[in-house]
């Protein structure tokens with residue numbers, strides 16, 4: 001068993017995953033399609049291209065708002081479930097060619113990807129595998145159609161940092177079932193954008209398992225290779241019995257998928273960090289009767305996602321005129337200011353940090369952080385050297401009180417690429433972190449206190 005635990009501690013990220021975690025922990029999702037004009041969340045595919053006409057499209061304004069929030073990238077729904085393509089596709093008429101925007105010459109993908117470069121943001125796209133417009137859907141020919149569209153997006157708009165494959169599909173038993181050539185899709189990314197990551201239920205970047213922004217108490221980037229997407233049948237018990245000797249009982253919405261109890265019987269472990277995808281408003285698309293979520297909710301989601309070993313993909317839906325709603329622009333600016341203000345003064349810069357053994361086991365460690373004077377402490381930020389694997393299982397934080405006694409102050413589980421602990425503010429001149437459990441020698445490459 002201990003050998004297996006050590007193996008689990010050495011499952012490492014790819015260069016693309018490491019770059020994604022380090023360079024784009026927080027990015028914007030932009031849901032923009034005929035749904036913006038119909039008020040639907042799942043378009044029927046019967047919408048006329050003539051309704052898609054964002055007369056005041058302002059991609060620079062979008063990017064300014066995203067930059068103000070501290071976001072590092074943007075992902076556009078280039079094609080949502082309704083099948084309408086926000087670019088000039090050679091493979092369908094259900095695209096910008098037949099939109100009145102710029103008299104059929106418009107290309108939203110180009111306008112946004114160009115604006116991203118002007119504002120120092122990375123660009124990515126969402127291409128819905130589910131397509132309610134294409135008559136090919138449900139046949140092998142659809143895979144060729146989809147791969148042609150994917151190739152257009154991968155080759156005509158510059159560097160792509162992230163490709164987003166939504167797993168949603170509403171086709172019921174009487175609907176057209178599509179068997180996707182996912183290996184073929186991924187081969188195109190490898191061929192044309194080898195530095196890009198991709199998102200799906202269990203991929204290079206894994207779905208966190210909900211769309212409300214809630215995060216796991218302990219988020220492991222190292223999970224069983226058998227992790228399967230949510231299987232509603234198993235959920236409702238209507239599905240097949242679990243196949244003996246498999247992990248069919250465990251799927252991507254489970255809470256503790258990376259815990260030892262779940263990885264122990266795995267046939268293999270993979271590095272697959274989670275992404276938290278959530279919308280700034282109740283809907284993914286713009287609805288004028290909705291309001292943006294509170295600053296507190298968005299900030300706490302940031303703390304628990306970016307500071308919970310995941311990335312945060314926050315959706316901001318443009319209005320039919322092509323601009324962001326002023327309330328969303330203000331909320332994004334407020335969020336960026338709160339993040340900046342909360343983490344701009346690292347008290348560890350002037351502190352003395354010492355490492356001491358806690359026991360005969362090198363997987364337990366004491367880290368003392370001594371400030372030159374009494375400080376008010378609100379946040380602790382820890383980063384494991386994730387390129388060496390994710391290891392820390394549990395840690396306890398103590399503060400030295402006015403009587404010189406260490407008082408237990410907080411306790412955490414996983415750390416990973418980033419763990420932010422938010423404390424009830426307290427005054428102390430010394431913190432002690434005891435790493436009580438780790439899968440191998442813990443290696444931290446950042447300790448910050450704010």
Ligand code: OTN
Nearest residue numbers: 165166167168169200201207210211277
């Ligand atoms: O009805 N749904 O499709 C649905 C309801 C609640 C939450 C998610 C979904 S779809 C779900 O979206 C995820 C991204 O947010 C992933 O793409 C999953 O594969 C997909 O099933």
